[in-house]
Amino acid sequence: MMRNVTLYSLIVLISLISICEANNSDFIYAVRDNQQNFAGLNVTEIHFWDFYNTSIASYEFYNASTVRLPDIAKIERELIPGSKAHYAIYSTSRTNETLRNFANTFAVYDKGKGLDLRISLISNGLPIVIKLKNDKIENYISNYPDSLQGVTFDSLLQTIEYGYAFNDTGWARVEYNATAKRFDVEDNCGFNLGSNIVQTIKMNSIYLSSFRISNSSITCGLPEDLREMQPGYYSLIVLGVNDYGNPILKLLVPFVVLNGTSSSNKPTVSDVVSGKDLSIRFREEFNASFAVLVKNVQYDASVRMDLTKKLSESFNVNLSYGAEKLEEIKIMDKNVNFYAPGKMVRAVFNNSEKFQNISTKNLETGSYILYIFAFGDNLEPRYFGCLSVNILAKATILINSSPPEADVYINGSYVGKTNLTVQLDPGTYEIRITKSGYQNYTTTLTLSSGESRVLNVPLVPIPTAPAIPPIVGGGGGGGGGGVIPGVPIYMSDYIKLKANKETEFILPQSAFWETNIVSITFISKDDTTIRFRVEKLKEMPPIPKPFGIVVLMFSIDLTSSVPTEIAGYIVYGVERDIIKEKKFDPDGVLVVLHRFDGENWIKCDTTFLYTDGKYNYYKARVPGFSYFAGIISFLPPTPVETPEKTPGPVKTTPATPSPPTPISFEVYLAVFLLIAIGAILLVVAYMVWKTK
Known part of the structure; x- marks a missing residue:
């Protein structure tokens, strides 16, 4: 009985000393219920520094790719003390602090690369790089959570394949001897060996404010195992001991080395429309792959450890965003008490496939980070990385036509009659609208995620020659304007023009029959009121004749209320039979409009529009109005796409044809x-x- 009281008093005394002596960098510490030494270390008391707090410790890897963690503004931490495996776990003033500065990247090396990293720790310590055994890691993960039961120092140390301890000049390779329960030094270069492990740690501890581990910074150079690292799971730890020989874990940084390279094993993904599966395609088949899709926003996190519960149930992590409802996220099909917004995070696990699909059903649209981890035999790392991907919203387009009830085709497929609303995936589409008696309308639109657009299309009637040309307007061109009976002349009414604005005047069909003019667009330099007269010419007036085969002649005279410059466009038709009479194929020539400028005939930019079987229709850009001649050009017509807005019978961008063949x-x-x-x-x- 006296012995038990003495033991209890000793435990209480050690606990009090630990509380008093706890370093201000301690995160938690553990005190055993009895005196314990293991592998030469006094593990009765173990201290863990707040090493993920970058104000305590930081590090930087070189020549490695990195996996960026989600954007987290802060981590709320909570520890409910308890006892585990003979240890009582105690909190410190740092334990429940909100963490705002922490490491947010994870290093990934390609096979055969050399280790290169820098440690920044305002303290002394012994850096050790350890490589873990893949099969042991696989066993722990495959049998989780049962594998956590009965974990001992011995079983943990048996997961280590080897370790390299560094001082400021050299290193020593150490391996754990499970039979003798000790660390054996297998190789040594410039490293000081003490009589025991505590003395060895103290003799080789160095000040780590800026300590670099690389082949060039270590006097002895890196050992071969770290000059050309082999695939597997690694960790950098910094170990210290206090005056009582108790170990202090001051830094723990995991990293991996791939079997292959990040670039060669990188999968392919592309943006996906909400509700469809996001497809991940690997270049080769892996034994298993694991992917997590996380919306790229700034989260808050909370970590809670309740040591009064079983170890597998004691850990809880929440990733929260505003008032979004949290759901449990499984990691590799294991329940690990990880909770995140169900509409913003999704995880999948797959075995032995070259592809993996993630359903985006019920996920919010926006930018996401896709974390992908692929494994070979014994959970050997093959690819660890993160990619950016977008979940897109459908675009909406309202298609109206005047007149309505026109047929709508999108990328060649019939979708309905105007006016109608269509939802489409983001992308580029050809939209064609047709209606009997009207010119076909075609345009190409590029729609972005979530875009809403309205397409208004005034359809243009196809000009046709009436069977009996009607008499329109006042005789002799007086009054309100119109066709002058008996002669191929059209006289307009008064038209107001705004400076530098296009004003299109569509001639009546009777005027087209007499003059071959469909429409005239005027562009005035100044505000003015005009009246124009169009006359189809049967004979050339007493001016120099144009050179070439003429199939159409007309004149346009303007009267303006103010002196100004007026240019514009003319849309005109030429009978196909007239072109045939000249021994030319109507589908193989361009009737180019020429304008007489007072001295010479100047060629106008002319574009072929369409044909209705009887007439070929053209559009010419003119710098002014006077005499005009349509001359056959020895070039095939070049159709151009009709633009989106068509206020008149024809709206196309004029194009300059190539020079005619000599x-x-x-x-x-x-x-x-x-x-x-x-x-x-x-x-x-x-x-x-x-x-x-």
Whole structure:
């Protein structure tokens, strides 16, 4: 009985000393219910520093890729003390502090790369790089949570394949001897060995305010195992001991080395529309893969450890965002007490496949981070990385036409009649609208995620020649304007023009029959009121004749209320039969409009619009109005896409055709002979007439 009282008093005394002596960097510490030494260390009391707090400790890896953790503003921490495996766990002033500065990246090395990292720790310590055994890690994960039961120092240390301890000049390779329950030094370069492990730690501890572990910074260079690292799971730890020989874990940083490279094993993913599966495609088949999709927003996190519960149930992590409802997220199909917004986080696990699908059903749209972990045999790491991906919302487009009840085709598929609303995945689409008696309308639209757009289409009637040309307007061109009866002349009413604004005037069908003009667009330099007169010419007036084969001649005269410059566009039609009479294919030529500027005929930019089977329709940009001639060009017509807005019968962007093919010497000779023969015939006819 006296012995038990003495033991109890000793435990209480040790606990009090620990509380008094706890370092201000301690996060938690554990005190055993009896004196215990293991592998040369006094493990009766163990201290754990707040090493994920970057104000206590920080580190940086070089020549490695990194996995970026979700954006977390703060971590609320809570520990409910309790006892586990003969240890009473105590909190410190730091335990329940809100953590705002913490490490947010995870290092990943390619196979064969050399370790290169820097430690920043305002303290002394012994850095040790350890490599874990893949099969042991796989056993722990595969048998979780049962594998946590009965965990001992010995079983934990048996997961270590080897470790390298560093001082400021060299290193020592150590391995755990499970039979003798001790650490054996297998190799040594510039490392000081004491009579026991505590003395060895103290002799080699160095000040770590800026300590770099690399092949060039260590006097002895890196050991071969770390110059060309092999695939597996690694950790950097910094170990210290206090005056009582108790261990202090001052830093713990895990990292992995892949079997392969991040670039060669990187899977392919692409943005996906909400509700569809996000497809992950690997370049080769892995034994298992695990993926987590996390919306890219700033979260708050809370970590709670209740040591009054079983170890597998004691740990709880919440990732929260505003008032979003939390749901449990399984990690590799294991319940690990991890909770996150169900509409913002999703995880999947897959075995032996080259692909993996994640359902986006009920997930919010927006930018996401996709974490992917792929494994080979014995859980060997093959790919650890994160990719950016977007979950897109459907776009909505309202398609209206005037008149309505027109057929709508999207990418060649019929979708209904106007006016209608269509939801589409983000992307580029060809939209075609057709209605009998009207020109087809085609446009290409690119729709973005969640976009709403309205497409208003005024359909343009197809000009047709009436069977009997009606008489429209006042006689002689007076009054309100119109067709002058009996002659191919159209006289307009008065039209107001705004400076630098396009004003399109569509001629009536009767005027088209007489003049071949569909519409005229005026662009005035100043505000003015105009009236115009169009006359189709059967003979060329006494001006220099244009060079080429003329199939259409007309004049447009303007009167303006103020002196100004007026340019514009003319849409006109040419009968296909007239083109055929000239021995040309109507589908293989362009009738280019030329304008007489007072001295010369100037070619106007002309574009082929469409054909209705009887007429070919063209549009020309003109710098002014006077005499015009349509001349056949030896070039195939170049159709252009109709633009989105069509206020008049035709709205297309004029395009400049390529220069016509040069006329050969044989053509010039033929023309010269025809002119000479014509002149001779005229002379003969004149002499015959004079004789009579």
